[in-house]
Amino acid sequence: MTAATLTLALNNLHSKLQLLTHAPPHNGVIQLSEAFTGVPPLAWLACQTQLPKVYWQSRGHNEECAAIGECRQYVFTGPVSPEQLDAVYQELRNQSHGQDTRYYGGCAFDLSVPSWDDFGRARFVLPRLEVRRNGQEYRLLLNLDGLTNDWSHELKQASQAINQIQPARPLPAPKKYPLLGRSDLPNYSRWCELVAQVTHPEFVSNTPKVVLSRISQLQLAEAVDPWSLLALWQGRNPNSYQFAFQFADNNCFISCSPERLFKRRINELSTEALAGTTTRGNSDEEDKALAEALLKDSKNSHENQLVAQHIIDSLTPLSQYIGADETPSLFKLNRIQHLHRSITAEIKPQVNDLQLLLALHPTPAVGGLPRASAMSYIRQQEGYRRGWYAGACGYFGKDHSEFSVAIRSALIANSKISLFAGAGIVQGSNADAEWNELENKLATILSLLLEL
Numbered sequence: 001m002t003a004a005t006l007t008l009a010l011n012n013l014h015s016k017l018q019l020l021t022h023a024p025p026h027n028g029v030i031q032l033s034e035a036f037t038g039v040p041p042l043a044w045l046a047c048q049t050q051l052p053k054v055y056w057q058s059r060g061h062n063e064e065c066a067a068i069g070e071c072r073q074y075v076f077t078g079p080v081s082p083e084q085l086d087a088v089y090q091e092l093r094n095q096s097h098g099q100d101t102r103y104y105g106g107c108a109f110d111l112s113v114p115s116w117d118d119f120g121r122a123r124f125v126l127p128r129l130e131v132r133r134n135g136q137e138y139r140l141l142l143n144l145d146g147l148t149n150d151w152s153h154e155l156k157q158a159s160q161a162i163n164q165i166q167p168a169r170p171l172p173a174p175k176k177y178p179l180l181g182r183s184d185l186p187n188y189s190r191w192c193e194l195v196a197q198v199t200h201p202e203f204v205s206n207t208p209k210v211v212l213s214r215i216s217q218l219q220l221a222e223a224v225d226p227w228s229l230l231a232l233w234q235g236r237n238p239n240s241y242q243f244a245f246q247f248a249d250n251n252c253f254i255s256c257s258p259e260r261l262f263k264r265r266i267n268e269l270s271t272e273a274l275a276g277t278t279t280r281g282n283s284d285e286e287d288k289a290l291a292e293a294l295l296k297d298s299k300n301s302h303e304n305q306l307v308a309q310h311i312i313d314s315l316t317p318l319s320q321y322i323g324a325d326e327t328p329s330l331f332k333l334n335r336i337q338h339l340h341r342s343i344t345a346e347i348k349p350q351v352n353d354l355q356l357l358l359a360l361h362p363t364p365a366v367g368g369l370p371r372a373s374a375m376s377y378i379r380q381q382e383g384y385r386r387g388w389y390a391g392a393c394g395y396f397g398k399d400h401s402e403f404s405v406a407i408r409s410a411l412i413a414n415s416k417i418s419l420f421a422g423a424g425i426v427q428g429s430n431a432d433a434e435w436n437e438l439e440n441k442l443a444t445i446l447s448l449l450l451e452l
């Protein structure tokens with residue numbers, strides 16, 4: 001049997017909805033699914049008019065999802081405790097009734113401080129409609145809330161969502177934008193002060209690592225299309241995650257992050273320590289020399305080792321078994337290369353995704369060590385709100401869950417784009433070299449946006 005086109009799949013969903021007119025089959029989420037021939041998910045999503053919009057592509061490109069609208073949404077704008085998150089998480093689990101439902105979303109870098117408007121400190125969406133690709137197979141999914149006390153309204157909403165689907169058009173051609181202004185916070189001189197403070201021997205003896213970061217706000221001459229920009233970014237770093245969250249008009253968070261927070265398949269967990277950075281060479285020879293120097297460098301090895309050890313310590317109480325690469329290998333990106341250690345674990349049967357998320361996030365790759373003192377320093381000294389930058393973004397599902405660390409990311413509001421970059425500061429860090437590391441981490445996105 002050949003799979004249906006998108007139009008046919010939408011019609012089939014409509015027909016399935018008609019069969020549910022009288023009552024929901026059970027008191028949970030009801031998921032309708034149709035196989036179809038597929039559409040390019042990012043281009044399709046760019047054309048949709050319903051919010052929120054969520055895009056997710058796994059590292060390795062095997063899984064991709066474009067989702068729109070909401071069947072349910074959980075937003076925490078104020079202070080949120082692990083207990084509150086757990087209560088919501090348990091509710092979601094109980095409603096899935098064995099179906100392949102996914103809650104997409106994320107949490108801010110620091111749950112204890114205000115996040116960005118429109119995003120919240122933590123936010124998870126069960127989308128109304130999803131295009132999901134697994135390898136070459138596409139499915140169109142529709143979620144319905146069977147717990148509602150107005151089922152006919154729920155059906156009407158779902159049917160409207162189907163009717164409002166727009167056909168996919170190709171993404172606008174890539175273009176460069178004239179730069180009207182740029183501001184960095186912290187600026188270079190403040191950065192030097194901060195690095196001096198956190199590398200002071202007395203400070204280091206209590207807090208061996210703090211990941212300091214910077215927001216670079218660019219004012220461009222025209223509005224940026226987040227979807228085209230993400231597609232370009234994806235082309236440059238295919239071995240990264242790509243994701244986007246848009247909850248309000250003209251405010252979209254995109255990321256092309258190399259870093260996995262965790263991936264769970266039933267009880268098999270994969271995570272990693274990605275920390276330690278150098279540039280790429282202009283020739284194979286130079287690239288190899290830079291790689292070898294990175295592998296030998298004690299400051300970079302220390303950055304990576306602290307992350308690996310902390311992840312192992314945090315996961316040990318939650319795992320039956322845990323294993324990690326003893327020595328780092330290289331993770332190469334378009335303009336930089338990192339040190340990387342894989343960590344795998346078999347988690348204990350009663351351990352859930354929320355426990356994993358809270359145990360791991362934020363890792364010392366983006367926060368520091370010990371977590372509490374590094375976070376407290378960042379909160380007091382960094383001077384801007386990180387919001388979802390360096391937060392955890394991804395999805396919770398039944399058998400599969402995956403989260404990435406939202407670095408190499410940008411917040412786009414029309415012609416204003418905020419870029420973020422951080423660097424792990426440890427004993428032996430030099431302010432100039434770390435400032436250059438920030439620049440190197442922005443090199444790919446800047447080369448896509450600006451005529452350089």
Ligand SMILES: C=C(O[C@@H]1C=C(C(=O)O)C=C[C@H]1O)C(=O)O
Pocket residue numbers: 211213259274275276277303338365366407408420421422423424425441
């Ligand atoms: C914090 C960022 O990256 C992190 C810091 C790194 C480092 O200092 O070497 C490397 C990878 C990430 O763990 C970022 O890109 O914003």
Ligand SMILES: [Mg+2]
Pocket residue numbers: 275276277303423424437
């Ligand atoms: Mg570094």
